[in-house]
Amino acid sequence: VINQNLSKISIDLASRSYSIDIAYNLKPLDVFIGNNNYKKIFIITDSNIANIHLEELLQSLHLLNLSSIIKLVVEPGETSKSFKVFQDLSEEIIANQPDRKSLVIAFGGGVVGDLSGFIASTMLRGIDFIQLPTTLLAMVDSSVGGKTAINSKIGKNLIGTFYQPKMVLCNLSYLKTLPKRQLINGYAEVLKYGLIEDLDFFYWLENNYTNIVESSKYSQANENLSFAVSKSCKIKAKIVVADEKEQNLRAVLNFGHSFAHILEQETGYSNLLLHGEAVAIGISLANRLAYRLKMIESEVVARVDRHLIDVGFVLNPYKIKPEWDIENLKNSIFLDKKNENQKLTFILLENIGKVKIVKNVNFEDFSCVIDDYFKGFLNN
Numbered sequence: 035v036i037n038q039n040l041s042k043i044s045i046d047l048a049s050r051s052y053s054i055d056i057a058y059n060l061k062p063l064d065v066f067i068g069n070n071n072y073k074k075i076f077i078i079t080d081s082n083i084a085n086i087h088l089e090e091l092l093q094s095l096h097l098l099n100l101s102s103i104i105k106l107v108v109e110p111g112e113t114s115k116s117f118k119v120f121q122d123l124s125e126e127i128i129a130n131q132p133d134r135k136s137l138v139i140a141f142g143g144g145v146v147g148d149l150s151g152f153i154a155s156t157m158l159r160g161i162d163f164i165q166l167p168t169t170l171l172a173m174v175d176s177s178v179g180g181k182t183a184i185n186s187k188i189g190k191n192l193i194g195t196f197y198q199p200k201m202v203l204c205n206l207s208y209l210k211t212l213p214k215r216q217l218i219n220g221y222a223e224v225l226k227y228g229l230i231e232d233l234d235f236f237y238w239l240e241n242n243y244t245n246i247v248e249s250s251k252y253s254q255a256n257e258n259l260s261f262a263v264s265k266s267c268k269i270k271a272k273i274v275v276a277d278e279k280e281q282n283l284r285a286v287l288n289f290g291h292s293f294a295h296i297l298e299q300e301t302g303y304s305n306l307l308l309h310g311e312a313v314a315i316g317i318s319l320a321n322r323l324a325y326r327l328k329m330i331e332s333e334v335v336a337r338v339d340r341h342l343i344d345v346g347f348v349l350n351p352y353k354i355k356p357e358w359d360i361e362n363l364k365n366s367i368f369l370d371k372k373n374e375n376q377k378l379t380f381i382l383l384e385n386i387g388k389v390k391i392v393k394n395v396n397f398e399d400f401s402c403v404i405d406d407y408f409k410g411f412l413n414n
């Protein structure tokens with residue numbers, strides 16, 4: 035089992051094509067690096083991951099007799115997606131004389147992945163990079179699709195590029211050390227794929243989710259985990275290949291996210307509410323809006339809510355923070371450029387597994403959904 039490569043997913047984007055390997059080891063990475071003649075490797079990671087997993091990665095790379103491996107370790111957390119860290123790391127890489135045969139390995143969660151991809155895309159106008167994700171969220175979402183970013187003072191992910199990696203390796207054994215809250219956080223995106231694209235996958239998740247959010251159930255043989263990661267990557271890959279630069283279809287990946295962003299805005303993108311936790315409430319709110327617009331039955335809303343609660347998501351916003359400025363919350367929907375003149379755009383379900391981009395939603399409908407949701411929990 036040790037050497038087993040569980041699955042390989044191709045992302046077909048002409049000269050930017052690459053594959054995602056899902057395995058319980060680093061073998062696919064060794065093979066890739068062995069086949070390419072890289073002179074210098076820059077590993078970007080954060081200190082949490084460096085403490086637990088860096089030694090093993092270095093050992094594996096040393097076996098390949100590479101002359102030069104440079105480690106760059108940042109602080110864990112969103113604050114590392116900054117101009118300052120981008121500048122410091124870029125200067126450090128330049129001081130090590132990179133050339134076109136240099137490689138960046140993004141070794142971490144979405145923070146490290148977004149930052150490293152952005153650095154690789156701008157370094158010497160673009161050097162190769164590999165995604166080696168260590169969180170569930172990064173494996174199923176941020177490593178796939180080529181969006182890179184750092185944050186501006188004014189908003190998240192406002193400075194970035196579309197830049198595809200040369201390979202992605204989801205080494206599932208990393209997830210054993212990921213805290214449960216982070217596993218659940220990543221699960222929100224897994225569930226999203228089922229809801230937008232695949233009814234059977236949603237049914238499967240209802241029966242098998244504990245194998246994904248409970249790392250005590252992880253083992254070399256957790257086929258459910260590898261199935262869920264591979265299914266998620268396949269769905270994302272299909273959508274990205276159809277619309278690499280988000281002209282249109284790729285927007286469906288934002289299901290639940292418009293609501294999530296306004297909640298995150300109100301909690302200051304802090305640890306009070308992680309992104310996936312906000313997406314879970316966002317999914318519940320989007321379904322209520324779809325119900326109000328007569329797109330889905332109330333049973334669908336209830337069934338998805340039931341699953342979110344089973345998994346361990348907190349749907350009651352007052353358990354996240356005791357007071358909410360509801361007016362502010364509603365108005366921040368206009369921070370999204372799609373939404374102007376009281377007419378809003380949302381990604382909504384027509385059924386489980388089928389999604390639609392709905393334009394010209396009245397602010398009134400959106401507003402009622404938010405009011406009813408918050409009132410429902412106040413009375414509890």
Ligand SMILES: NC(=O)c1ccc[n+]([C@@H]2O[C@H](COP(=O)([O-])OP(=O)(O)OC[C@H]3O[C@@H](n4cnc5c(N)ncnc54)[C@H](O)[C@@H]3O)[C@@H](O)[C@H]2O)c1
Pocket residue numbers: 080081082083086110111112115142143144145146148168169170171172175176177178179180181182183190191208209210211212213216219309
């Ligand atoms: N590019 C995209 O398409 C895309 C998509 C979704 C999210 N994102 C971005 O991803 C970021 C969030 O990513 P994330 O949720 O992975 O957060 P993260 O990178 O901050 O990682 C979460 C925490 O887990 C720790 N950690 C990581 N791997 C670990 C492991 N194996 N064992 C123990 N601890 C570990 C990290 O040090 C960190 O403290 C956000 O900045 C978001 O904007 C990007």
